[in-house]
Amino acid sequence: MDLLAQVRDISIVQVANDLGYQLQFNRKILCPFHDEKTASLVLYPQTNTFYCFGCGKHGDVVGFYADISRQEYRTAMHELAANYLPGYQIGGYKRKGVRKVTPERVKAHKKLTAPDSGAYVYREYHSDIYEEFQRICEQQPGNQIGQDALDYLQSRGFTQEVLQTFRIFVVTDYETVHAHLRNTFNLLDLQESGLYNERGNLIFYRHPIIIPYFKRGRIVFLQARVIGSPTDNISRYQFLSGVPVELFNQDILPRLGPKHTVFVTEGAFDCMTLAQHGYHAVSLGSATMFKREWAKLFKRVEVCFYFDNDEAGKKAALEFSETFAQYGISTRIGAVPEGFKDVNDYFLNRR
Structure with missing residues (x-):
């Protein structure tokens, strides 16, 4: 070991x-x-x-x-x-x-605790920062990092259309993006938004694939991923520093009627996979990140939990079903077939 x-x-x-x-x-x-x-x-x-x-x-x-x-x-x-x-x-x-x-x-x-001494409070200018971050990344010229990221995302089964729908973007030139944001915004604001750490650096250095979370049409949270499989000392995903996670793809919920079924997944990629195949889905970001107040967002729909095919996923689905039941929300649990680790793996490799 x-x-x-x-x-x-x-x-x-x-x-x-x-x-x-x-x-x-x-x-x-x-x-x-x-x-x-x-x-x-x-x-x-x-x-x-x-x-x-x-x-x-x-x-x-x-x-x-x-x-x-x-x-x-x-x-x-x-x-x-x-x-x-x-x-x-x-x-x-x-x-x-x-x-x-x-x-x-x-x-x-x-x-040494940094800029914001209190608990995180969302402010509209945080969305301004996230959206400028997205804009400058999308304007960068193509390079090998961008091509590697696209190849990886396509290997996960995603079409160009679904990547554009969810506005997935890539940090292809870290130094240029970092310098632009530092020159555009106050460092304390960048740190308060969770996009910069206490040393004044953009946190997504090793995680160039960026997944934006939208709420009422504005970016309110960011999640990043490495390209391919991570090395031992790097996590697969990285979230904004010190900022509570939001519900991924939550803007679809107000548009759905009472007879619609919404699939709730652990990861954003699982949610995107279901959406690509015509299903309504949202993601928790991770099964450990669920907030009880999210349950009331599902009062008008039927809910199906479709978590990873492991003990943690099965346990979380049962716990969340009990939580939703307390709000009078009808739920059921979908199971990823044996031999597949999660929703994306199943849709990518099923026969």
Whole structure:
């Protein structure tokens, strides 16, 4: 087993305790990434991951520690290994030294929390930023990155028409886009929108495929993806930093009558796949990102959950069905046939 895999097995609950956090009911802690009085960040010990239902921050145990201690992912990995893996030899790794996992790391993070000290609040100029980001990307000349992204999206079965319908775009020249946004908007506004990190950099450096989320015709959220399969230390997807996720393709809901069925998927690509085949669909972004207030958006339609073909997906579908039932909404659960991992995989490879 490689070092990253070993570190990802380190208990995120233990790390949180050592950082001075007190676990509350349902493994919740006060989120260190935004100010709050009621704990909304949940630790998932079975996967050693976390998700904040207040600001949308999520990741694995390495990302959790890296963001709190404000250092690179690789540095955090070595520090966790040195603190928790018996017999770990640091060898030639000397960068910044290796420090202990202590509550002082949390205090240091709190002192440096960036621009918006309160919980995230959507403002209309955030959409201005997202839409200018999309505009400048769409105006970039074609290059190999753009071609690789298109080839990948077509390999997932998407037609040019559906890519245009959902306004998928690609960051083909990171430096040009980064410079344009910095020259166009105030850095604090860029950081508050979640598009820039605390170091003043555009966050979508390794994730050039951008999926915009629209609400009443305006972009209110962004999700990005790597081209192809990610390497071990890069996540497949990246979301806006510190910004709560929105419901993908939600603008179709007000247009549908009471007899229509809406499929609810985990990922945006699954939603796009169903739409391409003539179905009405929305996406949660991830099964861990569901917000109870979304349920009331479905009161006029029939709902079918069509989640990934794994235990987490099946469990989430049952839980959400119970939540929707509390709002008097009729639901059913669709199952991806055995042998297929998700909706996109099924439609792409079915016979």
